[in-house]
Amino acid sequence: MAGALLRHPAARTIRTLSVRLSMRILPAQSQRKPQRAMYDSSDPSEPEIDDVEARLARGDAQDQPAAPSETSERPLRPALLRGWRRKCPNCGAGPLLKAYLKVRDSCPVCDQPLHHQRADDGPAYLTILIVGHVMAPAMLWAFETFRPEPLVLATIFSVGCIALSLYLLPRLKGAIVAFQWARRMHGF
Numbered sequence: 001m002a003g004a005l006l007r008h009p010a011a012r013t014i015r016t017l018s019v020r021l022s023m024r025i026l027p028a029q030s031q032r033k034p035q036r037a038m039y040d041s042s043d044p045s046e047p048e049i050d051d052v053e054a055r056l057a058r059g060d061a062q063d064q065p066a067a068p069s070e071t072s073e074r075p076l077r078p079a080l081l082r083g084w085r086r087k088c089p090n091c092g093a094g095p096l097l098k099a100y101l102k103v104r105d106s107c108p109v110c111d112q113p114l115h116h117q118r119a120d121d122g123p124a125y126l127t128i129l130i131v132g133h134v135m136a137p138a139m140l141w142a143f144e145t146f147r148p149e150p151l152v153l154a155t156i157f158s159v160g161c162i163a164l165s166l167y168l169l170p171r172l173k174g175a176i177v178a179f180q181w182a183r184r185m186h187g188f
């Protein structure tokens, strides 16, 4: 899923923007390599990233000092699992959400700022995508197999769709926030 997310045009835009942002915050000579690897792309149709990297190579932005924590590695998979469990992507102990879908400003355990998150309607999009692709074939199968009363079929699948959506929505939101955290998007 992460791969598909990364290939999405919107994700590429976000990546380009975050490279531009990181160029302002980060780069000193020694810290360029991991940053390049993180955003490295073999796709030649991304002139904006190439342009940024060319500027980095010329050393246009090396006058700003860089904090060491800005370049340390943030593994994606454990962060996504923590986000899915609705825990802080940094420590995995503090709760990420303070209400059903409201993200905390910072983690109560490790003080990781979480207000940078911009999940927006990404969780809803993924929820609709998954629920639709699970429930629509299941409804067809149930109809063909059992030929239930229409009202029975509608009731069961209405409740099922709502329950699955309510289950997935906060977990996917946690995963998206964790993804943004691991990729240092939006100021994370």
Ligand SMILES: [Zn+2]
Binding pocket: 088, 089, 090, 091, 092, 093, 094, 107, 108, 109, 110, 111, 112
């Ligand atoms: Zn934490």
